[in-house]
Amino acid sequence: MIVHRWTALGDDPLEEGRRFGAAWAPQLSGALASYLELFQQSGVTSAVATEVAEGCRDATEQHAPAVAAEFRGMAEGSGLSVQDVYLLASRTEVLARMTPSMECSTIVHIPADGSAPRTLQTWDWHETLSNETVVRRFRAHSGARVATFCEFGQPAKIGVNDRGLGVHFNILHHRSDGSRAGVPVHVVARMILEDARTVEEAVSIAESVPLAASSVFTVAAFHDGVAQAAAIEVSPAGVAVIEAEPGQTIAHTNHFLDHGLAAGEFSPYETTSVPRYECLVDAADLARIPGHRERALAFGALRDAPISVRPRPDQPAHLRWETKLTVALDVADGAVEFAVGAPADTADADWVRVGAV
Structure with missing residues (x-):
């Protein structure tokens, strides 16, 4: 997998969206084609995908107008339609209608000595998808x-962000x-990164918008020698916080x-979520490493650890997952x-x- 880098030059979301769209038009078009194929393989009709994207667009324009402006600019710069951009931004919400996907294992330690969280x-994502990704650096409206x-x-x-979160x-x-229709969970992640300094502010943002799909934001924060962490579980049915x-x-x-x-848990097929969770809990002391x-x-040295996901050749392409990236936050x-x-x-x-500044 290739991880590109992109740095915005200003803070006008429409203009930066145009710049991003123009610079990465082939990657955006390729991602759209791949996801349209995945939707089809997963049994999501084009009518359903369009309905979901339209609902996400309305919710984003209402609750995150700066992000909506960026999406319009991205469409202008790349030559895609605004609808296409929302299909990409709301792929979690589209897939939630038919075939849920499994991804990712996260662990965060809060030191008792007043030092910063360790994460x-x-x-983990589909073997055939997203083999070009990007780290974006920008200044938010805040x-x-x-x-x-x-x-x-x-x-x-x-x-x-550069505010300790x-x-x-x-x-x-x-x-x-x-x-129901709602703000895409990836837009909510953007809202938290743009506006939150503390776990409490992140929770407030997550609770302030309607959602169409579920996710968990594990938020870590550090200010004046005080470290915080919480898993903010979100769904259309409600929000829960595990601190x-x-x-x-x-x-x-x-x-x-x-x-x-x-x-209300829902999974239509066998998942490795529980073994991966147990692996993290059993090896929790490794999260203390500075x-x-x-x-x-240290986590990579665990023998046969299920958190290092490998694609299973016996599964169809749209059900083959692999670990594509290992990431920590400072x-x-x-x-x-x-x-x-x-x-x-x-x-x-x-x-x-890659630093935010």
Whole structure:
């Protein structure tokens, strides 16, 4: 997988959207073609995909007008339609209508000594998709500077701002998914990165918008020697918060931890979410390791660890997942650090650092 980099020159969302769209038109068009094929393989009709994208567009224009302006600019710059851009931005909401997808394992430790949170995540996705991705750096309308890893067409995913806050991102599945229109979960991640400094502010943002699909934002923050972390589970049925105290570690994969939301859990096929979660919990002491790369190496050295996901050749293409990226967040200094591949691959991979500033 190739991870490109992009730095915005200004803070006008329409103009920066045009610049981004023009610079990455082939990647955006390629991502659209790949996702349209995935929708078809997953049993999502074009009519359903269009309906979902239109609902996401209306909700984004109402609740995140700056992001909506960026999407319009991206369409102008790339030659895609605005509808196409929303299909990419709302792919989680489209797929939630038919075949949920499984991805990602996240762990965050809150040191008891007043130092910054220590985080690690795998990004697992379809073997055949998103083999070109990007780390975007930009200044938000709030004045915050942001660095976020994402797929082409997504406004944000895993990232940090220069105000001491970072977001990890895992998909979840609930029976309420698709029950209404809502703001795409990747737009919510962008809103949190642009506007939040604390876990409480991130929760407030997540609770302020309607949602059409489920996810969990594991948020880490650090201010004046105070570290915070919480898993913010979101779904159309509601929002739940699982907080970590100093000295504690919080892990999350792809099933709800909140008992109320877990009652509506939905997965139509076998998932590795529980084994991956148990792996993280059993190895929680490794999350205490201060160095980001050293932490990744330690998890990668676990024997036969299920968090290093490999594609299964016996599965059809649209059900083959692999770990494409291992990523940590430096919330104290506002940077994303990562290596392409699974934790088991990090010893032989380049470790890259991209700061928000």
